[in-house]
Amino acid sequence: MSYIVEIENLTKDYEVGFWKKKKVRALDGLNLKVESNQIFGFLGGNGAGKTTTIKILMSLIFPTEGGAKILGEDITDVKMHASIGYCPENPYFYDYLTARELMNYFGELFGLDSAERKRRTEELLTKVGLDEKDWNKQLRKFSKGMQQRVGLAQSLINDPKIVFLDEPMSGLDPIGRREIRELIAELREQGKTVFMSTHILSDIEALCDNVAILRKGKLAATGKLDDLLTRGGERQIFEINVKGVSKERLQTLIADVPTAEIYAKPNGANIHVQDESDIEAVLRIIKPSGGKLVSIQPVKQSLEELFAKETG
Numbered sequence: 001m002s003y004i005v006e007i008e009n010l011t012k013d014y015e016v017g018f019w020k021k022k023k024v025r026a027l028d029g030l031n032l033k034v035e036s037n038q039i040f041g042f043l044g045g046n047g048a049g050k051t052t053t054i055k056i057l058m059s060l061i062f063p064t065e066g067g068a069k070i071l072g073e074d075i076t077d078v079k080m081h082a083s084i085g086y087c088p089e090n091p092y093f094y095d096y097l098t099a100r101e102l103m104n105y106f107g108e109l110f111g112l113d114s115a116e117r118k119r120r121t122e123e124l125l126t127k128v129g130l131d132e133k134d135w136n137k138q139l140r141k142f143s144k145g146m147q148q149r150v151g152l153a154q155s156l157i158n159d160p161k162i163v164f165l166d167e168p169m170s171g172l173d174p175i176g177r178r179e180i181r182e183l184i185a186e187l188r189e190q191g192k193t194v195f196m197s198t199h200i201l202s203d204i205e206a207l208c209d210n211v212a213i214l215r216k217g218k219l220a221a222t223g224k225l226d227d228l229l230t231r232g233g234e235r236q237i238f239e240i241n242v243k244g245v246s247k248e249r250l251q252t253l254i255a256d257v258p259t260a261e262i263y264a265k266p267n268g269a270n271i272h273v274q275d276e277s278d279i280e281a282v283l284r285i286i287k288p289s290g291g292k293l294v295s296i297q298p299v300k301q302s303l304e305e306l307f308a309k310e311t312g
């Protein structure tokens with residue numbers, strides 16, 4: 001199995017205060033592996049160490065201990081950085097450049113010829129939903145959302161295999177978020193890998209295949225989002241949603257189904273069972289009692305519950 005990102009024992013102490021005597025441990029022995037061609041969600045509360053990790057991966061700051069590889073190359077390898085993209089947390093650009101000039105500038109850094117720079121600039125600015133009339137406006141006149149879009153376009157100028165997005169949805173309104181979400185999903189369709197940090201749990205649920213949750217610089221949980229959200233670990237719970245029959249009536253009817261728990265709902269009830277054989281036992285009882293089956297599904301905890309649990 002080859003990984004597109006491999007982080008090993010990554011530790012970072014910031015030196016703060018007068019004489020830089022005090023140390024703040026932002027990352028503490030972080031290990032993480034990311035497979036390619038997916039959207040990987042990098043989660044954690046404020047100050048958990050997400051931006052620090054991404055900055056180290058981008059070689060903008062240096063680790064105190066440990067290291068990482070991207071595309072199989074050490075993060076100190078300069079050539080590898082030409083194949084990756086990065087959009088910082090608060091993209092800050094030369095205020096007096098226009099969107100077009102900024103894209104052209106980054107295109108030059110990556111060694112694209114002028115025709116290619118023009119083509120990719122126009123394609124990407126269109127794709128991130130920036131109006132053509134704004135392409136020649138100075139960036140200082142851009143709203144937060146527009147800056148975020150230019151940042152995203154800039155991170156894609158070199159057609160990277162993997163792109164690191166630090167809070168790509170911040171500052172966007174709901175429509176803007178949906179557009180950027182679609183764009184990120186499209187990147188995966190094109191076979192790219194997206195490594196993104198975000199606080200917006202609905203975006204993670206909509207987009208991410210796998211996630212890692214950081215807590216105080218350490219890995220609190222990682223894995224497939226679906227698996228992490230399955231409640232009760234190995235003990236799967238199923239929810240049977242019925243209507244037309246009350247909780248009280250069900251309670252007497254299914255008293256002998258050992259794992260069943262019943263929760264009242266308007267016009268019906270939810271029955272939780274742990275065994276698949278118990279599902280059938282419940283179904284046999286519902287019909288004759290006048291109840292109607294609405295749905296059966298495995299119970300998942302919400303991402304919010306998971307996040308609260310893992311981030312403390």
Ligand SMILES: Nc1ncnc2c1ncn2[C@@H]1O[C@H](COP(=O)(O)OP(=O)(O)OP(=O)(O)O)[C@@H](O)[C@H]1O
Nearest residue numbers: 014016024026044045046047048049050051052053
């Ligand atoms: N340049 C710095 N100097 C000193 N301490 C820093 C510096 N940058 C970050 N820190 C500290 O390191 C820890 C991790 O910060 P980091 O910015 O990586 O967190 P984050 O997960 O990105 O948070 P957020 O969700 O708020 O963006 C925090 O305690 C922060 O105060």
Ligand SMILES: [Mg+2]
Nearest residue numbers: 050051052089
């Ligand atoms: Mg951050």
